[in-house]
Amino acid sequence: MDIVQILSIIVPATLVYAAPLILTALGGVFSERSGVVNIGLEGLMIIGAFTSVLFNLFFGQELGAAAPWLSLLAAMAAGALFSLIHAAAAISFRADQTVSGVAINMLALGATLFIVKLIYGKAQTDKIPEPFYKTKIPGLGDIPVLGKIFFSDVYYTSILAIALAFISWFILFKTPFGLRIRSVGEHPMAADTMGINVYKMRYIGVMISGLFGGLGGGVYASTIALDFTHSTISGQGFIALAALVFGKWHPIGALGAALFFGFAQSLSIIGSLLPLFKDIPNVYMLMAPYILTILALTGFIGRADAPKANGVPYIKGKR
Amino acid sequence: MEYVIEMLNIRKAFPGIVANDNINLQVKKGEIHALLGENGAGKSTLMNVLFGLYQPERGEIRVRGEKVHINSPNKANDLGIGMVHQHFMLVDTFTVAENIILGKEPKKFGRIDRKRAGQEVQDISDRYGLQIHPEAKAADISVGMQQRAEILKTLYRGADILIFDEPTAVLTPHEIKELMQIMKNLVKEGKSIILITHKLKEIMEICDRVTVIRKGKGIKTLDVRDTNQDELASLMVGREVSFKTEKRAAQPGAEVLAIDGITVKDTRGIETVRDLSLSVKAGEIVGIAGVDGNGQSELIEAVTGLRKTDSGTITLNGKQIQNLTPRKITESGIGHIPQDRHKHGLVLDFPIGENILLQSYYKKPYSALGVLHKGEMYKKARSLITEYDVRTPDEYTHARALSGGNQQKAIIGREIDRNPDLLIAAQPTRGLDVGAIEFVHKKLIEQRDAGKAVLLLSFELEEIMNLSDRIAVIFEGRIIASVNPQETTEQELGLLMAGSTQKEAGKANG
Numbered sequence: 001m002d003i004v005q006i007l008s009i010i011v012p013a014t015l016v017y018a019a020p021l022i023l024t025a026l027g028g029v030f031s032e033r034s035g036v037v038n039i040g041l042e043g044l045m046i047i048g049a050f051t052s053v054l055f056n057l058f059f060g061q062e063l064g065a066a067a068p069w070l071s072l073l074a075a076m077a078a079g080a081l082f083s084l085i086h087a088a089a090a091i092s093f094r095a096d097q098t099v100s101g102v103a104i105n106m107l108a109l110g111a112t113l114f115i116v117k118l119i120y121g122k123a124q125t126d127k128i129p130e131p132f133y134k135t136k137i138p139g140l141g142d143i144p145v146l147g148k149i150f151f152s153d154v155y156y157t158s159i160l161a162i163a164l165a166f167i168s169w170f171i172l173f174k175t176p177f178g179l180r181i182r183s184v185g186e187h188p189m190a191a192d193t194m195g196i197n198v199y200k201m202r203y204i205g206v207m208i209s210g211l212f213g214g215l216g217g218g219v220y221a222s223t224i225a226l227d228f229t230h231s232t233i234s235g236q237g238f239i240a241l242a243a244l245v246f247g248k249w250h251p252i253g254a255l256g257a258a259l260f261f262g263f264a265q266s267l268s269i270i271g272s273l274l275p276l277f278k279d280i281p282n283v284y285m286l287m288a289p290y291i292l293t294i295l296a297l298t299g300f301i302g303r304a305d306a307p308k309a310n311g312v313p314y315i316k317g318k319r
Numbered sequence: 320m321e322y323v324i325e326m327l328n329i330r331k332a333f334p335g336i337v338a339n340d341n342i343n344l345q346v347k348k349g350e351i352h353a354l355l356g357e358n359g360a361g362k363s364t365l366m367n368v369l370f371g372l373y374q375p376e377r378g379e380i381r382v383r384g385e386k387v388h389i390n391s392p393n394k395a396n397d398l399g400i401g402m403v404h405q406h407f408m409l410v411d412t413f414t415v416a417e418n419i420i421l422g423k424e425p426k427k428f429g430r431i432d433r434k435r436a437g438q439e440v441q442d443i444s445d446r447y448g449l450q451i452h453p454e455a456k457a458a459d460i461s462v463g464m465q466q467r468a469e470i471l472k473t474l475y476r477g478a479d480i481l482i483f484d485e486p487t488a489v490l491t492p493h494e495i496k497e498l499m500q501i502m503k504n505l506v507k508e509g510k511s512i513i514l515i516t517h518k519l520k521e522i523m524e525i526c527d528r529v530t531v532i533r534k535g536k537g538i539k540t541l542d543v544r545d546t547n548q549d550e551l552a553s554l555m556v557g558r559e560v561s562f563k564t565e566k567r568a569a570q571p572g573a574e575v576l577a578i579d580g581i582t583v584k585d586t587r588g589i590e591t592v593r594d595l596s597l598s599v600k601a602g603e604i605v606g607i608a609g610v611d612g613n614g615q616s617e618l619i620e621a622v623t624g625l626r627k628t629d630s631g632t633i634t635l636n637g638k639q640i641q642n643l644t645p646r647k648i649t650e651s652g653i654g655h656i657p658q659d660r661h662k663h664g665l666v667l668d669f670p671i672g673e674n675i676l677l678q679s680y681y682k683k684p685y686s687a688l689g690v691l692h693k694g695e696m697y698k699k700a701r702s703l704i705t706e707y708d709v710r711t712p713d714e715y716t717h718a719r720a721l722s723g724g725n726q727q728k729a730i731i732g733r734e735i736d737r738n739p740d741l742l743i744a745a746q747p748t749r750g751l752d753v754g755a756i757e758f759v760h761k762k763l764i765e766q767r768d769a770g771k772a773v774l775l776l777s778f779e780l781e782e783i784m785n786l787s788d789r790i791a792v793i794f795e796g797r798i799i800a801s802v803n804p805q806e807t808t809e810q811e812l813g814l815l816m817a818g819s820t821q822k823e824a825g826k827a828n829g
Contacts, residue, residue, distance in 0.1 A: 175429060175431060176424040176426060182410075189408060190410055191422070193392055194408075194421045194422035194423075308411070
């Protein structure tokens with residue numbers, strides 16, 4: 001087995017599992033850069049996965065190939081709407097952001113399962129009729145070696161996730177909007193005296209995390225899970241949160257970390273195909289992403305550069 | 320005469336207190352107008368009304384003759400009013416230029432036009448002589464430059480009426496001089512300035528007119544030319560204030576503190592105190608004079624056990640105490656009024672009553688068997704609050720809500736009440752108004768007269784000269800001279816602090 005062959009197994013599998021993590025972690029970047037801790041990412045992914053699956057089941061047949069894409073739009077809208085609960089609690093009512101995030105996670109799981117049971121009479125939906133399929137990207141897939149590794153057996157959604165990471169970086173660090181988002185997360189009072197509406201910016205930050213979290217969940221459901229149950233999203237939101245911290249609240253950092261965690265998740269699937277990993281029992285492979293997450297967070301992160309006002313509600317006029 | 324700002328009959332009340340009661344303030348174009356008052360007199364409230372943060376219940380505001388309604392800082396900005404805040408409003412992780420353009424960014428194809436931003440910032444800074452580094456991170460620049468960045472923020476937004484909120488509180492003497500020059504330049508360029516302060520010297524030096532307010536009421540507006548510090552002080556406080564501290568000659572007794580050849584490293588690992596020796600006797604105040612950063616902080620921290628002493632000995636009443644834990648050291652007879660009362664003196668979000676017991680809460684009768692007796696604690700706190708005249712609504716009010724002077728009184732009460740043999744007072748009057756300064760000075764002298772040893776660290780030469788019975792000059796981590804305040808001048812001290820030998824300084828002086 002030569003290196004190109006090994007890579008053309010590892011890379012596509014990594015990209016599959018990384019895409020939802022990248023997207024969700026990017027959402028977390030926007031929320032936390034604006035100063036709102038968001039451990040509700042898991043719940044937002046659940047809402048996204050649920051919405052995209054239902055959308056696909058209801059409209060898939062009629063819409064055909066456009067169905068998965070439209071289901072992602074629906075997932076984003078649902079995520080953004082759901083994140084409003086967290087935004088209102090954390091920003092307007094100054095609730096404890098950790099508690100509010102936990103509530104989001106529990107509410108999302110409870111509500112979606114309840115609805116699924118109402119509709120299907122069991123805790124599991126049917127398989128979606130129109131999932132995404134891996135393809136060879138026209139043009140790029142024909143590049144020798146690199147094309148084979150990166151672009152010949154890949155989901156469009158993975159490419160989209162990576163592109164969005166760079167777009168997020170541009171928005172956060174090159175545009176006035178990004179400067180303002182970051183300013184309210186670092187020193188909201190300074191931003192306020194400069195005429196920036198702190199509450200508005202934070203609402204936007206949290207809602208972007210809803211868009212991205214919903215998208216992440218939708219991508220996971222439409223590429224990997226293909227149906228919705230209580231365990232469709234099982235910790236990916238928290239891994240995305242870890243990727244955000246590991247990536248030091250930076251979109252490109254989060255991208256790198258999410259790719260790493262995506263690789264860890266893909267190990268249990270592709271491990272049996274790889275020379276070194278073949279003999280390791282599969283249970284260890286399933287544990288790998290979680291253990292690597294802990295190791296990464298404790299061992300390598302060093303100084304964490306969280307936005308200074310992250311998690312601190314802003315009260316106008318307080319010194 | 321034309322006024323740029325007129326605030327007429329302004330009234331603003333908060334629950335339980337009338338912060339501004341029919342105050343008038345009229346500022347002429349192109350003048351530096353001081354707003355003078357003690358802490359808590361209502362200066363900040365009045366300025367927050369002008370800046371749109373508070374709405375007055377009564378009264379009217381006119382800007383350039385026109386009646387206006389200022390309901391937000393944005394509106395104030397639009398009217399050309401800019402505020403240089405006392406606590407700087409800078410985002411540490413942003414560059415200076417980013418901080419300045421925030422909220423009003425020059426754009427090009429949807430992205431921030433950094434070149435133009437840098438150029439515009441540079442242009443304004445050249446024009447007013449505000450030297451800054453636009454591309455440096457705000458966290459990495461000096462306090463003086465941070466303040467210049469704050470000023471630039473208002474100028475960038477086109478302000479021509481600038482409010483400076485106690486701008487010199489955090490500056491070194493050199494930076495204060497620079498700031499005064501900047502203010503003069505601004506006025507020359509046609510700006511008008513309102514200077515909030517309680518420092519009389521600054522008013523005499525730089526202002527044209529001054530409005531004094533006391534306990535929420537406007538007292539008087541005067542031409543600075545026609546007044547003097549004594550008059551201003553009594554107008555501000557409402558009674559005669561003495562600047563020259565009254566004290567008898569010292570009667571030094573036995574040696575209480577003996578520091579012998581100690582060496583201390585700072586946080587970066589650099590030896591900032593080198594082979595330093597110093598002695599303080601009972602019944603005397605020894606003042607440490609020196610330019611900030613010559614090892615003063617490290618010296619104090621070493622004596623109080625907050626920092627490791629690498630070599631040498633510190634002896635208190637004949638017992639070596641170097642490198643003991645802070646609690647052991649305080650219990651062996653040291654009281655410490657720390658330099659930074661917010662960081663090391665108080666737990667700001669604890670009730671003031673509990674702050675007062677921070678050095679003794681673990682002893683009987685305040686606790687027994689590991690359980691606090693809050694009743695006893697607050698009883699003690701109440702008696703100290705009365706004794707030291709700490710003005711607070713009650714003993715349960717959080718320390719954060721008190722004015723600096725009252726916070727300091729609480730700390731002083733806490734430390735003196737334990738009856739220590741040595742009282743260390745590090746910058747004990749930093750940021751306080753004249754009334755509170757007088758109180759602190761009186762307490763220090765009382766301690767001396769009661770036969771205690773007092774070690775005073777201050778960057779205010781006047782304070783050192785007034786209080787000390789002996790002045791030790793510190794330079795680059797060593798005590799390089801010991802002088803008698805009666806036989807020296809500020810000039811000689813200044814030279815010594817800059818590292819001249821005593822002989823040279825004496826010659827220059829003579």
